[in-house]
Amino acid sequence: SSVPNSTENAATEDEFGTGGAARVHRLWPEIDRICTEQLKYARAGVGEGGNGWQIFVDEGEMKMYKREEEVNGLVVDPLKACHMVKGVTAREMCHYFFMPEYRNDWETTLEDVQILERISPDTLVFLQTHKRIWPASQRDAMFWSHMGKVNDNVDADAHDVWIVCNHSADEKDYPESKNSKCVRVILTVILVCQTYIENNKTTNITRDDLSCKITYCSVVNPGGWAPASALRAIYKREYPKFLKRFTKYVIDQCKDKPIMF
Numbered sequence: 001s002s003v004p005n006s007t008e009n010a011a012t013e014d015e016f017g018t019g020g021a022a023r024v025h026r027l028w029p030e031i032d033r034i035c036t037e038q039l040k041y042a043r044a045g046v047g048e049g050g051n052g053w054q055i056f057v058d059e060g061e062m063k064m065y066k067r068e069e070e071v072n073g074l075v076v077d078p079l080k081a082c083h084m085v086k087g088v089t090a091r092e093m094c095h096y097f098f099m100p101e102y103r104n105d106w107e108t109t110l111e112d113v114q115i116l117e118r119i120s121p122d123t124l125v126f127l128q129t130h131k132r133i134w135p136a137s138q139r140d141a142m143f144w145s146h147m148g149k150v151n152d153n154v155d156a157d158a159h160d161v162w163i164v165c166n167h168s169a170d171e172k173d174y175p176e177s178k179n180s181k182c183v184r185v186i187l188t189v190i191l192v193c194q195t196y197i198e199n200n201k202t203t204n205i206t207r208d209d210l211s212c213k214i215t216y217c218s219v220v221n222p223g224g225w226a227p228a229s230a231l232r233a234i235y236k237r238e239y240p241k242f243l244k245r246f247t248k249y250v251i252d253q254c255k256d257k258p259i260m261f
């Protein structure tokens, strides 16, 4: 799935570079639709404050914006984060975000991760239980996760674009996921990564030539009541912690490995 828009791949290649097993799965129409929607949403700017996005973290290249929103009295503030990191590719970023074997290395809020279904090598269904924040109920999340290369030629200045999209799956499709002690959060997350190569070099590319532009968007509905002020305090602490730790992890993992485009 690395040949963008080539004719010979037209029959099996889609916009997100998935051929085969995922495309015949019952969830595929939804996965394809949500990925397209979320990519468009991630690409839309934050409008320099004009359309409700307020900046709440501004640390060098890392910027985080939120919109304060509530649904039935629950805080569901959408988050949009932008970052630029050196020395890694979009595919490398997405690989470490998507692949389950690395999750515990960078994700600090986890208690347990289970894979409920392997739809295809790039599409998995996860059940995660998260650490409890006393005195609130413990939370879990059940979601499909899809990783793919974007082949729509919209980001003409980037060398390549990869995404991972995570979106809550329907409980009735996975009744075995029910855990009576947890409240289920409902989430939609997209990580969009673009590789840039210094001077558009095509040969002898080293890690010094690479930068990766990251856009991370997330909406998490806590699923059951939690005090707004506590939730907003958790967001403010956890999202910057996540993005710093995750990007540092990927840089460390990649530095002595061959570049993966």
Ligand code: 18C
Binding pocket: 103, 107, 108, 109, 128, 130, 131, 132, 133, 136, 139, 140, 141, 166, 185, 187, 189, 220, 221, 222, 226, 227, 230, 231, 234, 235, 238, 239, 242
């Ligand atoms: O995107 C991220 N990670 C992905 C892979 O794991 C995936 C996960 C999304 C996480 C959803 C949040 C699940 C609830 C967590 C509850 C406990 C968190 C705090 C624990 C601290 C000790 O897409 C990176 C995710 C970055 C982390 C963001 C934190 C979001 C907090 C949401 C709070 C939800 C309700 C908590 C109720 C507590 C009330 C006081």
